[in-house]
Amino acid sequence: MTDPSPSNLFKKPAFVQGMLAGLPFILIIVPFGLLFGVVASEAGLSDLEAMAMTTLVIAGAAQFTAIQLMVENAPVAVVILTALAVNMRMAMYSASMVPHVGAAKFSTRMLIGYFLVDQTYGLAIKRYQEEPPIGLPEKLQYFFGSVLVICPFWYVFSYLGTQVGEAIPESYALDFAVPITFIALVAPSLRSLPHLAAAVSSVVFALLFAGFPFSSGLMLAACISMVIGAQVETWLERRA
């Protein structure tokens, strides 16, 4: 980004496209953020502590895991390591962003690292792999456009959750609104055989390895599935 001033960014089509792509996720972030605020304050965290966690970690599943373990009186190291294990998949997200944004400035890459949540990553990588290809400035604009729409809602609604202090009704089925966002992020790519093979393998092995400790089952399933995707692609190329 040669000119990163905000007024200019809104004139960049890729930035606006990133924002638009992020809009539907607000529907999920709002109740999920509220729920975190409620759970954190019910567990006894002060507003400041809840907000520090939500802004420093920005990872719903890991935050809920941490709070639950703290309530159960787990030792500090166990809380930290278990919640971090929940986030290990993000190292793979990070690796898959390298070919696209690795050339960005160090400080820009730090910001990307901070904001690399499931939804911003999923939207960005989806766009980066679609036609027509876009250049580095547009890739960054798209990413930060989606960040601008998604992340502030997480902070604000986490805070409101700490203030309302009332549980979200069960009928909202929040536990399942979140998985649907993940399905929506990958389903459009399943029309290609290598992607489909990788996805099926991911499901099968993740279920088989579900009992493995510290999310290692998911990591193992993901590594196997990447190889399967790449091998099917190679096999199709040779046949063509």
Next chain:
Amino acid sequence: MIDMTQSQIWTVILLLGLGTFLVRFSFIGLLGNRDLPPYLLKLLKYVPVAVMPGLVAPMVVWPQATGGEPDLARLLAALAALVLGAAMRSLLWAFFGGLITLYAMLAILG
């Protein structure tokens, strides 16, 4: 209620925040603009589709909200999102199709 000292709580918050950042920054930070071998690039293309389905699968098959019992409304919602997203090649179709199916089925099935 959490029964920890202030310093223990802040240790969790700060180290979890720092650790999460380091996990996310890891490869973009270390590798930067380095050229990656072609086979690695090929593998990396499959990260989203290798991670996200596996992340979701246990939540679909053994939802926490039902105590781990498979639940028809949730299964159908996942299926609707999957099929609509793939057929229409559209995130929005998957997203809204899945949510609408979920709430419609929860209303119908109780």
